[in-house]
Amino acid sequence: MGEPHAYGGASAPASDWGDDRMTEITREMLLDLHQRMVRIRIFEEEAGRLSEAGRIPGALHLYVGEEAVAAGVMAHLEAADQITSTHRGHGHLVAKGGDLRQMYAELFGREAGYCKGKGGSMHIADLDLGMLGANGIVGGGPPIAVGAAFSNKYRKTQNVSCCFFGDGASNEGTFHEAANIAALYRLPIVFVCENNGFGEFTRQDRHQAIQDVADRAGSYGMPGVIVDGMDVTAVYEAAGEAIARARRGEGPTLLECKTYRFFDHVGVRGMGMVYRTDDEVLQWKRRDPIATFEERLQEMGILAADQAAAIHERVLFEVREAIAFAENSPPPDPSVLLEDVYTLAAGGGR
Amino acid sequence: MTAPESAARRLPYVMAVNEAITQLMREDPAVFLAGEDVALYGSVFGISRNLLAEFGPERVVDTPIAEAGIMGLGIGAAATGLRPIIDIMFMDFMTVCMDQLVNQAAKMKYMFGGKARLPLTIHTMAGGGRSMAAQHSQSLEAWFCHVPGLKVVMPSGAYEAKGLMVAAVRDDNPVIVVNQKALLGASAPVPEDLYEIPLGVANIVRPGSNFTIVALGAMVPEALKAAETLAEDGLDVEVIDPRTLQPFDTGTVVASVRKTHRALVAHEAVRFGGLGAEIAAQIQEEAFDHLDAPVGRVGAPFSPVPFSPVLESHYVPTAETIVTEVRRLLGRQA
Numbered sequence A: 001m002g003e004p005h006a007y008g009g010a011s012a013p014a015s016d017w018g019d020d021r022m023t024e025i026t027r028e029m030l031l032d033l034h035q036r037m038v039r040i041r042i043f044e045e046e047a048g049r050l051s052e053a054g055r056i057p058g059a060l061h062l063y064v065g066e067e068a069v070a071a072g073v074m075a076h077l078e079a080a081d082q083i084t085s086t087h088r089g090h091g092h093l094v095a096k097g098g099d100l101r102q103m104y105a106e107l108f109g110r111e112a113g114y115c116k117g118k119g120g121s122m123h124i125a126d127l128d129l130g131m132l133g134a135n136g137i138v139g140g141g142p143p144i145a146v147g148a149a150f151s152n153k154y155r156k157t158q159n160v161s162c163c164f165f166g167d168g169a170s171n172e173g174t175f176h177e178a179a180n181i182a183a184l185y186r187l188p189i190v191f192v193c194e195n196n197g198f199g200e201f202t203r204q205d206r207h208q209a210i211q212d213v214a215d216r217a218g219s220y221g222m223p224g225v226i227v228d229g230m231d232v233t234a235v236y237e238a239a240g241e242a243i244a245r246a247r248r249g250e251g252p253t254l255l256e257c258k259t260y261r262f263f264d265h266v267g268v269r270g271m272g273m274v275y276r277t278d279d280e281v282l283q284w285k286r287r288d289p290i291a292t293f294e295e296r297l298q299e300m301g302i303l304a305a306d307q308a309a310a311i312h313e314r315v316l317f318e319v320r321e322a323i324a325f326a327e328n329s330p331p332p333d334p335s336v337l338l339e340d341v342y343t344l345a346a347g348g349g350r
Numbered sequence B: 001m002t003a004p005e006s007a008a009r010r011l012p013y014v015m016a017v018n019e020a021i022t023q024l025m026r027e028d029p030a031v032f033l034a035g036e037d038v039a040l041y042g043s044v045f046g047i048s049r050n051l052l053a054e055f056g057p058e059r060v061v062d063t064p065i066a067e068a069g070i071m072g073l074g075i076g077a078a079a080t081g082l083r084p085i086i087d088i089m090f091m092d093f094m095t096v097c098m099d100q101l102v103n104q105a106a107k108m109k110y111m112f113g114g115k116a117r118l119p120l121t122i123h124t125m126a127g128g129g130r131s132m133a134a135q136h137s138q139s140l141e142a143w144f145c146h147v148p149g150l151k152v153v154m155p156s157g158a159y160e161a162k163g164l165m166v167a168a169v170r171d172d173n174p175v176i177v178v179n180q181k182a183l184l185g186a187s188a189p190v191p192e193d194l195y196e197i198p199l200g201v202a203n204i205v206r207p208g209s210n211f212t213i214v215a216l217g218a219m220v221p222e223a224l225k226a227a228e229t230l231a232e233d234g235l236d237v238e239v240i241d242p243r244t245l246q247p248f249d250t251g252t253v254v255a256s257v258r259k260t261h262r263a264l265v266a267h268e269a270v271r272f273g274g275l276g277a278e279i280a281a282q283i284q285e286e287a288f289d290h291l292d293a294p295v296g297r298v299g300a301p302f303s304p305v306p307f308s309p310v311l312e313s314h315y316v317p318t319a320e321t322i323v324t325e326v327r328r329l330l331g332r333q334a
Ligand SMILES: Cc1ncc(C[n+]2csc(CCOP(=O)(O)OP(=O)(O)O)c2C)c(N)n1
Pocket: A086, A087, A088, A136, A137, A138, A139, A165, A166, A167, A168, A169, A170, A194, A196, A198, A199, A200, A265, B036, B065, B067, B089, B093, B096
């Protein structure tokens, strides 16, 4: 195994993925990025623990290892900017400011959950926050994000949509159709590819003949940018440019973030997998987006080790409180089973 | 043709599917398997475990996540002399390849004046009960039964799973094998040799004299449980497993109803527009004068499959749902 970011053959060295312009980012924003990542990490670790203990039903696809992507992109978005997510969607909603209580209540399948317990992990959504849903269908999101971008342009808002999708999803026809439409209409959208090197258990070099999903951008007439997805400031910078471009009406960008999931496709096991070596996992873990960022913040004198620990502790407290709320909240009443299938009141959308 | 009681060897459903594919691939070099994570990982459900080791990557093919492409790969390969098995991981994902399946595979033979031959098997996994929510739990078999040119089988246990898989692969038409997650762990006697359950032939799983339950797939074991309970009401229930949904064995069902005079159809799919509607219509067309009660239907309520276990337990029909509906039907009859 060569560089840890190489999913098959050779790949660009990390330094090519964007220069270090961290000093241009304000201190407040650096702390904001850190906080977003820590919230995702702890949310996911606790969710995984509950799932393993059989307390959360269904399957969880956890985002641990990929936090820098959601944090770096979402730091540029306001509630009216939309995102579409994936089966691995908790991190996106946490980073977009999702309410942890409602999130956990949804994972537990409770009435107080974001989707009243009807959707669960794979369909978690907050339309008020512009989060148009996690998605159980790989490739389900891109066309919807294009629709939101079309709507933003049509309604002349300054809003953008960001479409998160995996390396695996970049092989679905829906992605290609969406990319073409977005570029053709110069829609305000950023396609954020979370290239974690695998689609389920299949390594990237066994599911596509290219190393960089960003290569596909050019064929649709949009720029393709590659960024180190383990470096939150690199993601922040690159996403900032792509989002600003979209807001200026200059059309879509494909932003490929090279990242890695520390856990298995489903659940929390990380090591001892048939489809990847422990050595590879350890190499990537050395580039843990949170630990490496904390080292840098410490060197810069922005966040001391004990301050970072205090943040972790505070977030853990908040997460545990949300879990207690969720687990003690009632399940939905069976009488709601047939509700929400249709919108009942007639109306012209106003 | 039912599972011989004497067959000593019991096999879990998932291994019965695995064994069928293995033996079919040994038998015919034109048979290959393609799908997402079927090779190196042996499929997320385990249906293709060990196949890569025995047959190699030319015949056990990991594909990109591209259902329309994979389906088309199967169609093109079938039209040119191979006998593909295409795995679409969850039945919900069949929606992604509907053009290839419905407009291309189903119609190719007819549109080409009979010149094409498509020995194509599509294997997929349906059904709920695992808190997998609205996009990983659907039972869409009725859609495919509605399309001339497609055949559809839905096994009810390990024995049927192997025998129907063999018949599907040996058939020269596109056949969709609808397996259900809820059944994967269930064991039954399964012969070791390569046997076939002929397509289009129903099985009377439990003979009875005064009520007929036609049950699809995972509803067969539920119907058998319901029959035990209903025996306490003095009912002698006959349970029929159609095994193949398209073509449908109307004859066996109608003959049963002529004897029992009452019938109910049970499936996990949404009741409205489900296969129960078709079967009930066929029964009244062919045995109207023999009916002593309306033909009942048990199916899921008209909503997507909910995530919460509390809601899902009210969604997926069970033996209890069947018993309640049979009693309601007979109450109405009085
Ligand atoms: C249409 C469809 N096909 C297959 C699946 C099964 N599936 C769920 S996640 C996944 C892998 C997705 O890979 P990628 O897009 O790279 O996202 P990652 O899991 O790596 O975050 C697959 C194949 C699905 N949910 N939907």
